[in-house]
Amino acid sequence: MGSNSLLLLLFLCTASVQATDVYLNLQAYGGNGKQIGVGLSPFTTTGTDPALASEAQALRSVLREDLLFARLFNVVDGGPAPSPKVDALAWAGLGAQVLVTADVSAEGDQLKLTGSILDIATGKTLYTKDVSGAKSSARRIAHTLANAILYQLSGQPGIALTRIAFVSKKNGHKELFVMDYDGANVHQITSHHSIDLLPKWSPNGEWIAFNSYRSQNPDAYLVSPDGRLLKELSMRQGLNTAPNWSPDGKSIALTLTRQGDPELYLLDPNGRVIRRLTVSQGVDTSPTFSPNGQQIAFISDRSGSPELYVMDNTGADVKRLTFGQWADSPSWSPKGDQIVYERQRTQGRFDVWMIDANGRNNHQISEAGSRNEGPVWSPDGRFIVFSSDREGGKAKICIMGADGSAPHCITDLAGECSSPDWEPIK
Amino acid sequence: MKRESEGEKMKIKNNFLRFKSRVLPSTLHALPFTLLPLLFISLSGCMLATQKDMIELNETLTKMRKSQADLVVKMTDLSSNLESLNSQLDSSQQRMTSLSQKLEDLQLDLSHRMSLLSGQVTGGGTASSSASNPGDIYRLALNDYQAGKFDLALIGFRNFIAQYPRTELAPQAQYQVGECEFARKNYIDAAREYDKVVSMAAHSDIAPKALYKKGIALQSAGRDQDARDTFKRVIKEYPRTEVAKSAKELLDNK
Numbered sequence: 035m036g037s038n039s040l041l042l043l044l045f046l047c048t049a050s051v052q053a054t055d056v057y058l059n060l061q062a063y064g065g066n067g068k069q070i071g072v073g074l075s076p077f078t079t080t081g082t083d084p085a086l087a088s089e090a091q092a093l094r095s096v097l098r099e100d101l102l103f104a105r106l107f108n109v110v111d112g113g114p115a116p117s118p119k120v121d122a123l124a125w126a127g128l129g130a131q132v133l134v135t136a137d138v139s140a141e142g143d144q145l146k147l148t149g150s151i152l153d154i155a156t157g158k159t160l161y162t163k164d165v166s167g168a169k170s171s172a173r174r175i176a177h178t179l180a181n182a183i184l185y186q187l188s189g190q191p192g193i194a195l196t197r198i199a200f201v202s203k204k205n206g207h208k209e210l211f212v213m214d215y216d217g218a219n220v221h222q223i224t225s226h227h228s229i230d231l232l233p234k235w236s237p238n239g240e241w242i243a244f245n246s247y248r249s250q251n252p253d254a255y256l257v258s259p260d261g262r263l264l265k266e267l268s269m270r271q272g273l274n275t276a277p278n279w280s281p282d283g284k285s286i287a288l289t290l291t292r293q294g295d296p297e298l299y300l301l302d303p304n305g306r307v308i309r310r311l312t313v314s315q316g317v318d319t320s321p322t323f324s325p326n327g328q329q330i331a332f333i334s335d336r337s338g339s340p341e342l343y344v345m346d347n348t349g350a351d352v353k354r355l356t357f358g359q360w361a362d363s364p365s366w367s368p369k370g371d372q373i374v375y376e377r378q379r380t381q382g383r384f385d386v387w388m389i390d391a392n393g394r395n396n397h398q399i400s401e402a403g404s405r406n407e408g409p410v411w412s413p414d415g416r417f418i419v420f421s422s423d424r425e426g427g428k429a430k431i432c433i434m435g436a437d438g439s440a441p442h443c444i445t446d447l448a449g450e451c452s453s454p455d456w457e458p459i460k
Numbered sequence: 461m462k463r464e465s466e467g468e469k470m471k472i473k474n475n476f477l478r479f480k481s482r483v484l485p486s487t488l489h490a491l492p493f494t495l496l497p498l499l500f501i502s503l504s505g506c507m508l509a510t511q512k513d514m515i516e517l518n519e520t521l522t523k524m525r526k527s528q529a530d531l532v533v534k535m536t537d538l539s540s541n542l543e544s545l546n547s548q549l550d551s552s553q554q555r556m557t558s559l560s561q562k563l564e565d566l567q568l569d570l571s572h573r574m575s576l577l578s579g580q581v582t583g584g585g586t587a588s589s590s591a592s593n594p595g596d597i598y599r600l601a602l603n604d605y606q607a608g609k610f611d612l613a614l615i616g617f618r619n620f621i622a623q624y625p626r627t628e629l630a631p632q633a634q635y636q637v638g639e640c641e642f643a644r645k646n647y648i649d650a651a652r653e654y655d656k657v658v659s660m661a662a663h664s665d666i667a668p669k670a671l672y673k674k675g676i677a678l679q680s681a682g683r684d685q686d687a688r689d690t691f692k693r694v695i696k697e698y699p700r701t702e703v704a705k706s707a708k709e710l711l712d713n714k
Contacts, residue, residue, distance in 0.1 A: 310713075313705040315543045326608035328643050337551070338544045346639070348676045349706050350669045354551040370606035391606055392599070393558075 072107040072187065073130030073154070074098055076115040080139035089169070090138040093147060093176045097136070099216060100180030100194040105416075105435070107187065122154050130154055134183055143169050149179045151186060161186050173218055193414050197259065197457045199223075199233040199242050200421075200431050203449030210244060212259050215412075215456070217431070217444030223261030234278045235259075235457045241303075242455075243267060243277040243286060254288055256303070259457075267305045277301075280323050280347070287311065287321035287330055298332055300347070311349035320363055323347070324391065325370045331355075331391075333362055342375055344391065355393040363408050366391070367436075368415040374399070374436075376407050376420075386420055386438070399438030405429065408452055411436070413459045421452040553665060560628055565595040594624045598633060605636060605643075614640040631661040635670050642673065647681035650674075668698035672707055679710075 074097070077090040101109050110130040114121045125133050136149040146166040150159050165178045174195070181192030196215045201208050205222070208229045213220040224230050226248040233244045241256040254267040254274040268274040272291030279286055285308055286301045298311040298318045312318040316336040323330055331344045342356040342364055360378035367373065371391055376384045379402070386400035386409045400406040404424040411418060415436065422432045425443055428450045434441035445451050601616025617633045617640065624630060638653035654677060657670035675690035691707035698704055 310706075310709055313702060313709055314547070315540050324606060326606060326610075326643065328605075328639065336543060337547045346673075348673065350672050350676070350703055351635075351666075352550075352702060353554060354547065357551065370608070371603065392602070 069106065069108045070187070071110050071129040071131045072101065073110040073113055073125045073128065073133040074101065075113060075120070075125075075133055075135040077136045077138055078115055080137055083140065086138060086140050089140070089145065089172065090136075093138060093145075093172060094136070096173050096176035096216075097134075097149075097180045097183075100177060100192070101134075101183070103194075103216065104184050104188070104192065105440075106184065106190070120152060120157070122152075122157055126154050132160070132187070136179065140169070145169050145172060145175055147175050147179055149183065151183060173214065177214075191414060191459050193412055193417075193456075193459060196413060196459060198419055198431065198444075198454050199235060199259070199457070200445070200451055200454040201231060201233065202445075202447050202451045204447045205449070210242065210257065210261075211447075211451075212242075213431075213445070215444075217446075220445070220447065221261070223257060223259065224264075232276055232453055233455050235455055236279050236303075237281055237283040237458050239457050239460050241265075243279065245275050245277070254286075254305075267303075268301060269305075276319050276321065278321050278323065281325055281327045285347075287323070287332075289317075289319040289321075298330070298349075309348065311345065311347075312352075313349070322364050322366045322373070324366050325368050329366075329391075331364045331366055331373050333364065342373065342389070344373075353393065355389055356396065359387070359396075361387075365410045367411050368413055372436075374409040374411060374418055376409060386418065388436075399436075400434070401438070401441070406432075408454060410455050412456050419454045419456050421454060557628065557665070561595055564627055564629070565593040569593050594620065594627055594629060597623070598629050601633070601636065605640060608643075610640045610643045614644075631657050631664050631666050631670075634660055635666050635673075638670065638673060638677075642677055642680075645680075647677045651677040651681070668694060668701045668703050671698070672703035675707065675710070 074094070077094045079086045079090050098109065098111075101107065108129065110125070110128045113125040113128050113130065113133075116135055120133060120135065122133075131154055133152045133154055134149060135152065136147055139146045139148075144166055145168070146164060148162065148164050150163075151161040152158070153160055161183075163179060163182045165175050165182075167175045177194035180194040184190065184192035184194070193215055197212050198215055199210060199212050202211050204211070207227050208231060209222055209226065210224040210230050210233050211220055211222050223242075224244075224246070226246055228246060228248040230248075231245040233242045235242055236256075240258065242259055243254060243256050245252055246255055247253075249269065251269070251271070252273050252275050253269045254277045256265040256267050257263065267277060267286065268288065268290065270290055270292060273289055273296055275289045277286045277288040284302065286303060287298055288301060289296050290299045291297075292299075295315060296317040296319060297313065298321055300308040300311055302308055311330065312332075312334070314334065314336040316334055317340075318332055318334045318336070320333040321330050322332070327347065329344055329346050331342060333340050334343050335341070337354070339358065340360055340362060341354060342359065342361040343352055343354050345352040355373070361375050362378070364373050364375040372388055373391055374386060374388050377387045377398075379385050382405070384405055384407045385398050385402060386406045387396060388399050389396040399418070400420070400422070401424070404422055406420055406422045406424070407429075409418045409420040412433075417433050418436055419431060419433050421429045422441070422443065423429045424432065424441065429452055430443040430447075431445040431451045431454045432441055432443040597616070597620050601613050601620060604610075604616055605613035614637060617636045620633045621630055621637070634653065634657045638650050638657065641647075641650035641653055651674045654670040654674035658667050658674075661667055671690060671694050675687045675694065678690055679687035688711060691711050694701075694707040695704045695711075
């Protein structure tokens with residue numbers, strides 16, 4: 035409810051301020067591919083409550099991380115806070131072309147954050163936005179403002195409010211977890227004391243499809259992201275594995291062994307078979323839809339080894355994309371032009387590879403030397419989340435640029451983490 | 461002579477009697493004692509032999525079963541090998557197609573450059589249009605399709621067919637026109653566009669796929685009988701293809 039009203043607020047604000055105007059004005063600074071300098075002022079507080087000052091600092095650090103994560107600007111720190119006028123000269127000297135300021139106030143258990151974007155050169159306020167919510171959801175308030183600022187400055191939708199589902203053996207069994215995209219707010223959403231695997235967000239973010247052995251058979255289920263609701267999707271005898279959603283949310287592709295051989299089928303969200311997709315001998319699995327919903331990339335060992343294939347959503351027009359790769363776990367980019375997948379280098383060692391959807395330009399994007407598995411695109415098509423033991427010890431959930439740049443891990447849990455999936459932008 | 465012969469007869473008779481009284485009784489008496497064990501041995505030998513035979517037979521049967529199972533395994537192996545060979549052939553064909561596309565691009569590029577050069581040599585006007593190669597135009601349309609811009613992609617593919625009707629990519633582009641209509645849920649239009657692929661290039665790799673998709677499009681439009689007829693056509697005209705298997709599957713499940 036709270037998040038809905040926040041989103042509504044976000045919508046109303048962005049609509050009233052004419053985002054594109056600000057974005058277009060700023061193009062002048064960012065010409066020649068140079069990133070614009072975005073100053074981030076210390077946050078001010080209304081009132082003298084010392085607790086509020088630390089609250090303001092925490093909000094600022096969340097917002098700062100969001101702006102840094104986006105890698106769209108040169109974030110500038112260290113200038114003075116407005117008192118009450120902004121010291122434009124000082125900020126200009128630090129390399130800022132625009133300045134983000136914010137004021138924090140509190141009323142009961144409610145926090146209000148008022149953010150602004152100022153043009154350093156003219157001193158004009160380009161954009162102002164109010165975000166409020168319960169103190170307990172302070173990070174969410176900061177993320178909401180970050181998304182709005184990112185959109186104003188870049189024209190791209192922010193992903194600061196998205197979450198990541200993943201599998202962890204934190205409590206001994208493989209269970210599903212959900213966390214914020216920055217690794218905060220880790221919640222366990224299943225406790226089946228069995229093996230839960232391969233979570234996949236529905237396009238509207240209301241369900242997560244996954245596999246579980248909780249009934250001693252690899253069955254497919256749907257769970258709500260808070261873990262409260264659980265639905266059976268496919269409990270057929272044999273395999274019901276690797277369910278994944280079509281972009282319109284009206285169908286789910288998964289592997290069934292109805293006639294002995296593992297084949298891909300299309301189900302509706304109630305588990306009824308719409309159609310069988312593959313008819314070849316060998317295992318067909320790991321489906322991922324193209325963003326236009328018309329094609330499905332999948333893994334098949336029909337040639338003798340697991341390779342990446344593409345077909346249309348009726349099972350026709352099958353094309354093989356990789357040759358001699360030992361491929362698995364493909365994920366189709368939100369822009370539709372690329373597919374990221376994992377490739378087994380040697381027994382048990384995996385790398386993340388990227389290939390164009392037409393089969394060209396196949397190349398490795400993860401650094402060698404560690405186990406990098408289960409790559410999935412971010413909903414804005416700029417990042418890849420994957421699991422890796424690059425930091426030594428147990429595998430963690432990590433994020434890198436879509437070109438493989440700046441990989442960093444965001445989980446620090448006791449057990450192995452694997453199989454991440456990024457929530458779509460709602 | 462007669463007496464002699466009578467004496468001979470007597471001799472023979474006596475000899476016989478002697479034989480009868482001396483040899484036969486002993487033999488006859490001995491017979492039960494010598495024959496019985498023999499009989500027993502030979503009988504039990506017989507039984508043993510039958511048992512042995514049975515065991516041997518059983519063994520042979522097991523062996524035969526095993527070898528039959530081996531044969532089945534080998535058959536499965538062979539058929540999966542065949543399938544993998546088929547898929548390798550498919551991918552080789554795919555590569556061939558993309559190579560021939562590249563070649564076509566190169567040839568067209570070359571002739572474009574040649575005409576430019578000849579224009580320059582003869583001092584004729586400047587270059588005609590800045591038409592890039594057909595592969596690029598096709599890819600642009602495909603990018604639109606992949607991004608879900610089906611209207612734009614449709615125009616792109618139609619332009620491609622109009623500009624390069626004789627290239628190897630033309631049937632592929634025509635198939636994509638069908639795909640765009642299918643994605644826009646204009647199923648009857650899609651069926652018509654898929655049909656054009658078959659009439660353009662009935663012996664190409666794309667023709668069976670187009671015919672199969674025509675069936676799916678008709679099915680999606682609710683024309684089940686037409687769809688069934690189309691699937692039957694796929695099985696009859698392109699029996700050895702992947703889509704024929706899919707068509708059979710769809711017909712069997714109805």
